[in-house]
Amino acid sequence: MQITEKLIENYRDQIIHHSQELVKIKSVEDTSQPGMPFGEGINKALNYMLKLAEKMGFETTNVEGYAGHVDFGQGDDIVAVLVHLDVVPEGADWDYPPYGAEIHNGLLYGRGIIDDKGPAVASLFAMKALKDTGFVPDKKIRLIFGTDEESGWKDLEMYFKKHPKPEIGFSPDASFPLIHGEKGIQIVTLESQWKQNEGNVLIKSLKGGNAPNMVPDYAEAVLSMNEDFKIAVVESLRTYVSETGYRINVDQNDHDLVVTSKGISAHGSTPEKGINAIAQLLLFLRQCPGLGESAKTVLEDYKKYIGMELNGQSIGCGFEDEVSGKLIFNVGMVEGNEKHITLTINIRYPITVESELVIRGIDRVLQSSSMHLTLVDDVAPLYVPKEDELVKKLLQVYREETGDMTSEPITIGGGTYARALGRGVAFGPLLPDREALAHQKNEYMSVDDLVLVTRIYAKALQLLA
Numbered sequence: 001m002q003i004t005e006k007l008i009e010n011y012r013d014q015i016i017h018h019s020q021e022l023v024k025i026k027s028v029e030d031t032s033q034p035g036m037p038f039g040e041g042i043n044k045a046l047n048y049m050l051k052l053a054e055k056m057g058f059e060t061t062n063v064e065g066y067a068g069h070v071d072f073g074q075g076d077d078i079v080a081v082l083v084h085l086d087v088v089p090e091g092a093d094w095d096y097p098p099y100g101a102e103i104h105n106g107l108l109y110g111r112g113i114i115d116d117k118g119p120a121v122a123s124l125f126a127m128k129a130l131k132d133t134g135f136v137p138d139k140k141i142r143l144i145f146g147t148d149e150e151s152g153w154k155d156l157e158m159y160f161k162k163h164p165k166p167e168i169g170f171s172p173d174a175s176f177p178l179i180h181g182e183k184g185i186q187i188v189t190l191e192s193q194w195k196q197n198e199g200n201v202l203i204k205s206l207k208g209g210n211a212p213n214m215v216p217d218y219a220e221a222v223l224s225m226n227e228d229f230k231i232a233v234v235e236s237l238r239t240y241v242s243e244t245g246y247r248i249n250v251d252q253n254d255h256d257l258v259v260t261s262k263g264i265s266a267h268g269s270t271p272e273k274g275i276n277a278i279a280q281l282l283l284f285l286r287q288c289p290g291l292g293e294s295a296k297t298v299l300e301d302y303k304k305y306i307g308m309e310l311n312g313q314s315i316g317c318g319f320e321d322e323v324s325g326k327l328i329f330n331v332g333m334v335e336g337n338e339k340h341i342t343l344t345i346n347i348r349y350p351i352t353v354e355s356e357l358v359i360r361g362i363d364r365v366l367q368s369s370s371m372h373l374t375l376v377d378d379v380a381p382l383y384v385p386k387e388d389e390l391v392k393k394l395l396q397v398y399r400e401e402t403g404d405m406t407s408e409p410i411t412i413g414g415g416t417y418a419r420a421l422g423r424g425v426a427f428g429p430l431l432p433d434r435e436a437l438a439h440q441k442n443e444y445m446s447v448d449d450l451v452l453v454t455r456i457y458a459k460a461l462q463l464l465a
Contacts, residue, residue: 011454015122019113020103027087047062066154070127072130079142079461083144086150094441115173126460175436177410178394180386181383181412186376188375190366193340194298201289202224203285206219206337208277209344215439314365324352332344380419429453
């Protein structure tokens with residue numbers, strides 16, 4: 001029996017229902033608990049999917065709450081699908097509840113529906129479709145549920161200590177037709193110490209951003225000063241907002257002023273689609289009257305080396321190649337108090353550039369600055385040539401099911417679990433003409449697309465296995 005449109009359509013209501021139920025689980029990384037290394041919400045999402053797979057008659061494995069998998073078929077050769085069940089924080093200003101999983105005009109809204117919960121459900125129902133047809137795979141098909149993709153990949157680190165790394169497969173966590181290259185990813189911090197006892201305006205606290213790989217949509221600073229300077233600070237802010245158009249406000253909190261900056265969230269790999277609230281705030285503080293010289297120096301360094309730039313050109317890492325384009329530089333988080341300020345940066349460097357060059361370039365430029373660089377994490381790039389059989393087979397399935405014969409495999413700045421495989425690519429779920437809203441407010445996925453990608457994944461697994 002073949003995988004047909006009618007067969008997959010029979011699962012439509014179930015696919016929608018289970019996608020909604022999964023989205024309703026707030027699986028943002030939280031405090032670790034026994035058996036729940038990334039918190040209760042993520043553990044609940046993992047158990048939900050494993051129990052659903054068991055009800056379908058599949059064998060499942062839970063790896064100490066770090067990850068889990070679903071198996072179909074026998075043998076040592078494995079074709080893997082890697083998905084993740086954790087999500088980034090929801091951010092603000094949604095039109096619909098971020099964990100409500102509401103459907104409006106055929107669109108299912110919710111944090112994680114396209115990144116990566118909808119595709120996780122679609123992949124499981126793709127396996128169910130193969131099983132229900134009586135298909136007997138020559139290779140074992142394994143659907144792996146990760147739980148720490150958005151934070152640090154500690155899930156896969158533990159998982160692959162317990163289970164072999166599959167040599168081939170895909171991650172449904174990006175775009176169609178498929179992603180055959182992904183930039184390298186670094187997380188770095190830039191820390192500066194400042195003495196503020198010589199100024200009339202004191203920065204008591206700074207905070208902003210939810211994750212390094214998100215463009216921050218909110219940041220705030222608490223400023224302490226005597227009454228004489230409040231009028232000057234407020235007037236300075238009004239002038240700054242008038243000149244820049246930035247969304248920055250000031251409110252009084254007891255004896256302090258609270259300056260809040262609002263931006264627009266976006267994925268850290270596409271910062272040009274957002275507005276960075278941290279950058280707006282720091283650039284205002286740089287010219288705020290009454291600051292001490294030490295704080296002014298640090299904020300002047302921020303303007304000089306980073307500012308609103310997205311490609312690292314002023315900080316010494318503005319690399320570019322013909323394979324994957326320009327380096328991407330996203331200021332994702334800020335934390336500060338009376339003594340220091342720490343920026344957490346998400347860098348996506350070109351596929352052909354060595355990671356050491358990025359760090360050396362930044363270090364060289366910052367030698368005479370107030371900023372101290374620390375490398376927190378570094379994930380190597382992914383590249384599978386277009387001529388590879390994996391790429392050719394998946395592209396064939398995509399074209400047959402969509403009729404799109406012109407779109408070609410692409411490279412991206414985003415990072416997916418595909419790079420955890422011996423040979424892997426990212427395959428969907430976002431179709432070429434769809435709005436990309438991963439990590440942004442009002443994230444959604446078309447219900448029709450959810451059903452379509454289920455069919456695509458079923459046929460892809462049939463061909464690969």
